[in-house]
Amino acid sequence: MQIKKIALAAILATSGLFITSCGRQVTRVSTEETIDLSGRWNNSDSREVAQQMTRQVLDGAWIGNFQDDNNNKKPVVIVGMVYNKSHEHIDAETFVKDVEQSFIQSGRVRLVQGGKKRDELRGERADQQTNASASSMKQFGLEQGADFMLQGSINSIVDSHKKKKVVYYQVNLELTNLQTNEVVWIGDKKIAKYVKN
Amino acid sequence: MVFNRTIYSITKTLVLVVLMFFVFGCATYHDRITDYYQRMLNEDYVGADNALDKNKLLQKPRNLLLFYMEKGKVEHLKGNYALSNQYFNKADLVIEDQVTKFGDVMVGLFLNSMSQSYKGEEFEIFMIHYYKALNYLYLGQSQEALVEARRISLQNYELGDKYNNKTTRYSKDAFSLNLQGLIYESTGNYNDAFISYRNALDVYQSAVGGLYYGVSAPQNLKYDAMNMADKLGFVTDLHRFEKDFATPFKRYKATEGGELVVFWENGTAPIKEEENIIFTLIKGDSGALVFTNALGVMIPLDLGIAGNTNLSDVHSVNIAFPKYIHTKSPYASANVEVNGSEIFALEKVHDIDVVAVSTLKERAGKELGQILTRLAVKKAAEYAVKSAAKSNDNNAILEGVGLGLQLFNMFSEKADTRNWQTLPAEMSYARIPLQKGVNKLTFELRKPSGEVVKQQVEIEANGGMKFYNFATMK
Numbered sequence: 001m002q003i004k005k006i007a008l009a010a011i012l013a014t015s016g017l018f019i020t021s022c023g024r025q026v027t028r029v030s031t032e033e034t035i036d037l038s039g040r041w042n043n044s045d046s047r048e049v050a051q052q053m054t055r056q057v058l059d060g061a062w063i064g065n066f067q068d069d070n071n072n073k074k075p076v077v078i079v080g081m082v083y084n085k086s087h088e089h090i091d092a093e094t095f096v097k098d099v100e101q102s103f104i105q106s107g108r109v110r111l112v113q114g115g116k117k118r119d120e121l122r123g124e125r126a127d128q129q130t131n132a133s134a135s136s137m138k139q140f141g142l143e144q145g146a147d148f149m150l151q152g153s154i155n156s157i158v159d160s161h162k163k164k165k166v167v168y169y170q171v172n173l174e175l176t177n178l179q180t181n182e183v184v185w186i187g188d189k190k191i192a193k194y195v196k197n
Numbered sequence: 198m199v200f201n202r203t204i205y206s207i208t209k210t211l212v213l214v215v216l217m218f219f220v221f222g223c224a225t226y227h228d229r230i231t232d233y234y235q236r237m238l239n240e241d242y243v244g245a246d247n248a249l250d251k252n253k254l255l256q257k258p259r260n261l262l263l264f265y266m267e268k269g270k271v272e273h274l275k276g277n278y279a280l281s282n283q284y285f286n287k288a289d290l291v292i293e294d295q296v297t298k299f300g301d302v303m304v305g306l307f308l309n310s311m312s313q314s315y316k317g318e319e320f321e322i323f324m325i326h327y328y329k330a331l332n333y334l335y336l337g338q339s340q341e342a343l344v345e346a347r348r349i350s351l352q353n354y355e356l357g358d359k360y361n362n363k364t365t366r367y368s369k370d371a372f373s374l375n376l377q378g379l380i381y382e383s384t385g386n387y388n389d390a391f392i393s394y395r396n397a398l399d400v401y402q403s404a405v406g407g408l409y410y411g412v413s414a415p416q417n418l419k420y421d422a423m424n425m426a427d428k429l430g431f432v433t434d435l436h437r438f439e440k441d442f443a444t445p446f447k448r449y450k451a452t453e454g455g456e457l458v459v460f461w462e463n464g465t466a467p468i469k470e471e472e473n474i475i476f477t478l479i480k481g482d483s484g485a486l487v488f489t490n491a492l493g494v495m496i497p498l499d500l501g502i503a504g505n506t507n508l509s510d511v512h513s514v515n516i517a518f519p520k521y522i523h524t525k526s527p528y529a530s531a532n533v534e535v536n537g538s539e540i541f542a543l544e545k546v547h548d549i550d551v552v553a554v555s556t557l558k559e560r561a562g563k564e565l566g567q568i569l570t571r572l573a574v575k576k577a578a579e580y581a582v583k584s585a586a587k588s589n590d591n592n593a594i595l596e597g598v599g600l601g602l603q604l605f606n607m608f609s610e611k612a613d614t615r616n617w618q619t620l621p622a623e624m625s626y627a628r629i630p631l632q633k634g635v636n637k638l639t640f641e642l643r644k645p646s647g648e649v650v651k652q653q654v655e656i657e658a659n660g661g662m663k664f665y666n667f668a669t670m671k
Binding site (some may be wrong): 040081087105163 | 294347361389431524
């Protein structure tokens with residue numbers, strides 16, 4: 001009888017612990033599925049922004065207007081800085097790349113390389129001047145100049161009280177005419193999340 | 198009757214013999230790594246490395262994390278940055294892939310927490326990123342250093358989630374956020390650097406009295422945040438900082454050689470000793486059982502562990518709990534003179550002494566509750582066996598088992614005294630403008646007695662941001 005008691009004590013001592021002895025589980029999920037875990041910026045937010053922006057930017061009147069003024073020439077766009085002013089580190093490239101892709105896939109807008117990639121291209125071109133054969137050497141000063149620049153910003157507002165939190169993100173992208181400084185298109189995506197602990 | 202006695206004494210002997218295997222005496226972790234530790238203090242890194250490889254305790258699977266951390270640190274000090282990172286990356290994986298194993302939990306329950314796998318203190322994990330980032334920067338692998346910067350974010354998120362971002366808990370590591378900013382800035386990611394600096398400042402600004410775990414917001418950090426805001430044209434933020442710090446922002450003209458970020462690692466982290474505390478189990482005001490000690494500390498019973506165990510026979514339990522002992526830091530403050538002209542003070546940026554002691558105190562309640570309840574359950578089992586022996590006409594076998602349990606409970610009680618003991622006690626830093634070519638730096642280290650020790654180092658500069666770290670353990 002007493003032995004049972006002891007056994008019971010030992011079992012009870014261990015039973016209260018939450019033990020997961022099974023190993024780690026990894027499941028592949030669709031990139032289109034929305035899974036919110038922490039309430040922070042995640043892949044779904046980036047995807048939503050990308051979808052919204054690509055739809056908006058190609059629907060804008062700026063392409064048609066530009067073509068009317070320049071005998072049907074396709075506008076050339078360069079991507080500039082997307083400033084992150086939010087409270088967390090957000091990589092703008094995840095949605096900016098989608099916007100760039102939509103430009104090329106639509107066939108209505110041309111894209112030129114900017115930033116660090118452009119520096120690398122120029123470095124390679126400089127290298128060719130001394131190391132490539134004359135027939136294959138690319139020349140300086142023949143880069144395609146851009147007509148428009150895409151810039152943007154990511155802002156956020158966090159409002160929290162005790163265990164409740166509302167996080168609001170606003171992503172803005174805008175296109176500016178490089179010649180005239182005229183802003184020809186602004187797209188935005190607003191995301192709000194309510195997090196309760 | 199005689200037969201019974203014989204069985205009893207045989208059982209007793211057997212139990213003691215078995216226990217010999219289980220119990221490793223009362224030596225703390227520090228006692229058992231002392232050979233390695235002393236060699237580290239004496240800057241005999243080759244000897245320390247050999248001592249590490251020979252140390253049986255550190256070779257045990259449950260201490261793998263400590264072994265890798267120490268190995269990484271030794272190789273870092275030896276200047277083998279790539280090898281150092283191999284070890285730190287292994288340590289990183291040990292932390293990343295931690296799964297609570299059933300066996301490990303049982304060991305903690307029936308033996309002691311010293312026999313469980315070492316999982317690392319929270320602030321130690323940030324220090325792994327610090328050393329890894331520096332190693333990568335020294336190897337010229339800035340992209341890899343950036344990965345560490347991002348990992349710092351994830352680590353901070355994890356900590357924030359764990360403590361619900363409470364300001365009363367160590368839910369952010371301000372030092373690592375500052376370091377993150379420096380890594381971003383050095384790689385030209387000013388926007389990310391701005392966010393890191395601002396997040397680090399937020400931690401200091403929301404701390405009581407502006408003091409976060411023994412450190413107030415460094416002046417360097419304030420300037421860096423303003424500088425990034427200015428570079429990015431974030432005028433509103435710049436004005437807010439100017440108002441918050443009551444200092445107008447002055448643009449600083451960069452020198453030709455660029456800048457050096459110096460980290461000074463002073464002293465050694467506190468050591469964990471074992472402390473024995475006697476707790477009594479009493480009925481609290483609400484009628485629920487609570488443990489109380491001589492100081493009147495009340496620890497509620499952990500019902501998750503106790504379940505429905507009858508604890509009526511348990512009156513007092515003696516527990517071993519870790520306690521930090523400070524080690525004396527060799528120097529009190531330091532300045533650095535550049536090329537015999539400008540002098541910069543090194544500012545305190547991280548106080549591991551304070552972080553270690555405070556975080557242990559913060560979680561003591563919960564941990565004590567768990568340890569105490571486990572002990573009480575162990576004792577309940579012991580008493581149950583003893584009373585069973587009595588009611589069964591002094592059954593010798595049961596008596597022996599009871600005695601065995603009693604001895605086992607007594608001997609197996611051990612505090613977890615493991616920690617990364619070669620970390621510095623405190624860290625300071627400075628940002629120093631450099632000239633093109635060779636720069637002569639003189640560090641003036643001031644002892645608590647006022648005596649000054651000078652150390653010289655030459656740094657070659659050719660623009661951009663460079664990093665340098667040095668340690669004074671003894």
